[in-house]
Amino acid sequence: MTDPVTLDPIAARRLDGNAAGGILAEVFAVDVTAARSRCAGCGATSMLGAHHVYADAPAMVLRCPSCTGMVLRVGMREGRILLDLSGSRLLEIPMPASSGGGPATEDDGELG
Numbered sequence: 001m002t003d004p005v006t007l008d009p010i011a012a013r014r015l016d017g018n019a020a021g022g023i024l025a026e027v028f029a030v031d032v033t034a035a036r037s038r039c040a041g042c043g044a045t046s047m048l049g050a051h052h053v054y055a056d057a058p059a060m061v062l063r064c065p066s067c068t069g070m071v072l073r074v075g076m077r078e079g080r081i082l083l084d085l086s087g088s089r090l091l092e093i094p095m096p097a098s099s100g101g102g103p104a105t106e107d108d109g110e111l112g
């Protein structure tokens with residue numbers, strides 16, 4: 001029997017979104033794997049930990065589990081963190097319980 005992963009070189013490279021938790025913790029002071037992102041391409045909302053991660057490119061790339069569109073890229077260069085969120089229409093990051101919340105917002109998932 002043939003393993004389908006060996007037939008698909010892209011699938012063979014793919015990790016789950018939790019693989020991005022370490023580098024994203026450098027950017028955000030909270031664990032963002034529980035954050036939810038709305039894909040700018042297809043509109044699907046998924047937890048970052050459920051995204052597909054490609055860590056072998058110059059930047060780590062998170063792709064939408066629904067449409068495989070690029071949602072987020074993060075990399076480090078010359079002492080700086082570069083973050084491209086152009087593929088995420090909205091990123092919802094749960095606040096730590098000890099932070100006491102923040103300003104009240106409407107719960108429609110949109111900003112402003």
Ligand SMILES: [Zn+2]
Pocket residue numbers: 039040041042043044064065066067068069
């Ligand atoms: Zn998508």
